[in-house]
């Protein structure tokens with residue numbers, strides 16, 4: 001199929017141009033300068049006729065807040081969130097320049113951020129622009145937020161934002177954030193996330209000359225610890241093999257990512273430190289799992305202990321039943337498109353974790369189906385028709401969710 005500009009009406013043309021312009025801003029890690037993004041978004045807000053504020057808890061880490069006031073501003077508001085930053089690229093592996101936003105004959109727009117997630121940021125704004133143009137008025141206030149640093153954990157962006165008085169004053173009731181592309185007809189919706197743990201297991205043992213066979217060395221202890229954790233890893237892998245309905249976010253992932261210790265080949269070292277990355281599913285009791293790790297360390301004996309670098313707390317998932325009126329509205333909106341939502345726990349991590357952590361419901365929804373999953377990959381692209389359909393879907397979602405009683 002050939003995509004020519006004559007296929008699109010003026011609104012669509014403008015949406016595509018805004019999308020491509022946003023993609024051309026290289027807000028790429030490391031050391032992102034957000035000035036250009038902020039300026040671009042301020043212009044978009046002005047175009048639509050909406051007020052735009054900047055909040056920064058940390059210098060150089062701005063959050064852009066665009067407000068569409070509801071007719072009943074006392075009701076809890078709807079937050080439409082996206083992040084402005086994108087991950088680094090291996091430019092020599094790309095067939096199109098990653099910040100040129102080229103559109104090919106099939107209508108595929110190539111750029112870093114085309115799926116993750118500048119598409120969604122523009123879809124929010126274009127949806128509002130369309131509704132405003134049709135004189136639609138929503139009961140609830142809509143805040144469109146653009147945050148920095150999601151791709152490096154978001155602590156100085158959304159992490160600080162949800163703790164601020166500024167955020168509390170917004171009186172948010174529900175938030176939308178990102179999900180990911182689906183290669184088939186479904187649209188993926190996230191309603192929770194695994195918790196990330198990073199821990200170091202210290203193994204201290206007897207030192208000596210490496211020509212001897214002394215007992216109780218750091219390496220023997222390390223061996224025990226590694227076996228315990230990697231055996232557990234195998235058992236989790238088996239669960240995935242046996243039950244094809246399970247996905248990675250339903251099980252605990254554990255990976256040994258670093259081992260440190262030793263100074264020279266013929267000296268038995270006093271300590272080895274093994275670093276593990278572990279993602280804990282929402283169904284696992286976090287305390288119990290921590291106790292298990294603790295217990296394994298104890299079983300090895302003296303000189304073995306766990307030190308946590310990161311231990312994210314257990315956060316309740318966003319409920320997907322009629323007790324959650326926002327879910328009912330969201331569902332009613334997508335049903336009008338005959339869309340199938342595939343709800344899942346996010347296999348990775350997004351800023352929605354911070355929103356859920358302060359007790360708010362959050363849906364991850366990047367409307368991309370029949371699209372290969374290319375977030376963080378080479379040649380990331382989004383088809384223009386998928387992008388445009390996403391605007392229509394968000395129009396409907398806003399109408400429903402923005403009028404939720």
Ligand SMILES: [Zn+2]
Pocket residue numbers: 083116117150178
């Ligand atoms: Zn993202």
